[in-house]
Amino acid sequence: MTNEYQSAHFRELDALHHLHPFTNHKVLRGDGARVIVRGDGPYIWDSEGNRVLDGMSGLWTANIGHSSKELAEAAYEQMLELPYYNTFFRTTHPPVALLSRKLAEIAPEPLNQVFFGSSGSESNDTAIRLIRHYWVLKGEPKRRIIISRKNAYHGSTIAAGSMGGMVHVHAHSYPPYEGFRHIMDPYWYGEAEEGESPEAFGLRAARALEDEILSVGPENVAAFAAEPVQGAGGVKIAPASYWPEVQRIIDKYAILLLADEVITGFGRLGSWFASEHYGIRPNIITFAKAVTSGYLPLSGIIIDDKIAGALTEHDDDFHHGYTFSGHPVACAVASKNLEIIERERLVPRVREYGGPALAELLAKFADHPLVGEVRSVGLLGAIELVADKRTRRRFAEPGRVGMICRDHFFREGFIMRAVFDTMVTAPPLIWTDTQFDEAERVIRRALDLTLEDVAGEVAA
Ligand SMILES: Cc1ncc(COP(=O)(O)O)c(C=O)c1O
Numbered sequence: 001m002t003n004e005y006q007s008a009h010f011r012e013l014d015a016l017h018h019l020h021p022f023t024n025h026k027v028l029r030g031d032g033a034r035v036i037v038r039g040d041g042p043y044i045w046d047s048e049g050n051r052v053l054d055g056m057s058g059l060w061t062a063n064i065g066h067s068s069k070e071l072a073e074a075a076y077e078q079m080l081e082l083p084y085y086n087t088f089f090r091t092t093h094p095p096v097a098l099l100s101r102k103l104a105e106i107a108p109e110p111l112n113q114v115f116f117g118s119s120g121s122e123s124n125d126t127a128i129r130l131i132r133h134y135w136v137l138k139g140e141p142k143r144r145i146i147i148s149r150k151n152a153y154h155g156s157t158i159a160a161g162s163m164g165g166m167v168h169v170h171a172h173s174y175p176p177y178e179g180f181r182h183i184m185d186p187y188w189y190g191e192a193e194e195g196e197s198p199e200a201f202g203l204r205a206a207r208a209l210e211d212e213i214l215s216v217g218p219e220n221v222a223a224f225a226a227e228p229v230q231g232a233g234g235v236k237i238a239p240a241s242y243w244p245e246v247q248r249i250i251d252k253y254a255i256l257l258l259a260d261e262v263i264t265g266f267g268r269l270g271s272w273f274a275s276e277h278y279g280i281r282p283n284i285i286t287f288a289k290a291v292t293s294g295y296l297p298l299s300g301i302i303i304d305d306k307i308a309g310a311l312t313e314h315d316d317d318f319h320h321g322y323t324f325s326g327h328p329v330a331c332a333v334a335s336k337n338l339e340i341i342e343r344e345r346l347v348p349r350v351r352e353y354g355g356p357a358l359a360e361l362l363a364k365f366a367d368h369p370l371v372g373e374v375r376s377v378g379l380l381g382a383i384e385l386v387a388d389k390r391t392r393r394r395f396a397e398p399g400r401v402g403m404i405c406r407d408h409f410f411r412e413g414f415i416m417r418a419v420f421d422t423m424v425t426a427p428p429l430i431w432t433d434t435q436f437d438e439a440e441r442v443i444r445r446a447l448d449l450t451l452e453d454v455a456g457e458v459a460a
Pocket residue numbers: 118119120121122124153154155156227231232260261262263288289
């Protein structure tokens with residue numbers, strides 16, 4: 001643990017030399033960053049010795065919790081044995097072969113082949129290139145357009161950022177790459193018309209895909225790409241009618257489905273992958289984050305036999321790869337992480353305990369004057385903060401109240417992320433009653449303090 005002097009020292013070094021992701025650097029330069037020094041299970045500690053309950057699993061990563069000795073040992077042993085070798089030039093190694101087989105086993109059939117990278121963005125870039133390559137191999141090179149959704153987050157590289165639907169991300173690579181179209185996201189609370197039921201809205205949002213396919217011409221469409229639950233966009237959970245209708249449209253036009261499971265993979269919804277939860281049949285799943293519970297960077301795509309078959313029938317290279325594709329230490333840690341998830345029954349535990357406990361926790365705040373809606377699926381949840389809960393009117397300046405609330409959470413020793421004025425949570429899969437009770441106390445207090453701060457703006 002560091003002392004106060006060291007905290008100031010690290011903050012200063014950081015402010016002078018470190019550029020943070022997705023950060024207002026002017027504000028950060030003034031305020032400095034919080035220095036995090038340690039993690040243990042569901043908690044992290046800052047350099048001033050404050051213990052914080054981690055309601056975001058790091059960044060949707062630490063499904064088994066922080067600082068597992070077993071994962072550290074797996075990394076240590078692999079580093080002594082073979083710290084690095086590449087998987088180019090027809091070489092392989094045991095950790096990558098074993099992990100590939102395990103991922104094929106837990107992924108829905110018929111997804112059986114894995115290509116590795118180090119980040120979610122890279123996995124989506126890989127998927128984009130492979131989707132287009134696939135259609136060339138099939139003799140339909142015109143099929144290049146990938147339809148995605150507004151507010152989707154698929155990463156920060158130029159291709160993944162262009163496939164994503166966040167306008168502020170597009171703005172930095174303006175103009176974004178061509179070949180992507182963005183349809184409405186299935187966000188009932190924010191987008192439904194007055195009196196529109198979730199079911200009717202879900203069908204309308206799904207049919208936006210068919211409208212887009214017809215508008216660009218089915219012969220030009222390569223794939224539809226989507227997160228089963230939009231995470232960084234605000235934990236937007238589609239109504240039950242949405243995914244079956246999307247799958248029907250995909251089947252009708254025989255386009256590919258890319259499920260970005262970078263957040264939803266590895267148990268978060270109570271199944272290994274959310275695709276099973278929603279009964280969808282992706283041709284490609286992209287994964288990252290919780291495959292190692294975030295202990296080391298590792299990502300990849302799992303592809304179905306149809307796409308793999310096109311590659312193996314074709315006598316030429318797929319010109320794509322990363323130095324760290326299938327890094328042996330990351331693969332060894334991932335295998336151990338999946339073993340722990342299996343051994344501790346963490347996936348069924350989300351269905352039987354964690355998911356219902358989170359839903360019950362959030363429901364306790366539905367009556368709060370600041371709260372417009374609470375929603376959750378598995379261990380993904382959200383609280384909508386609104387100025388008028390009867391009319392769903394938002395606050396005048398989007399994001400200001402969310403930030404006030406987030407800061408209260410921080411000060412009270414809890415991490416929940418603000419997506420504008422939507423507070424989102426993704427607890428580790430290991431939470432027990434102790435953490436859910438703690439979260440209840442902190443959330444209530446933070447909401448009350450936020451309400452005091454903005455009372456004049458909230459409808460009585
Ligand atoms: C659904 C989804 N896809 C892709 C990414 C990008 O992953 P990375 O930050 O590892 O590049 C993220 C990151 O949060 C994500 O949530």
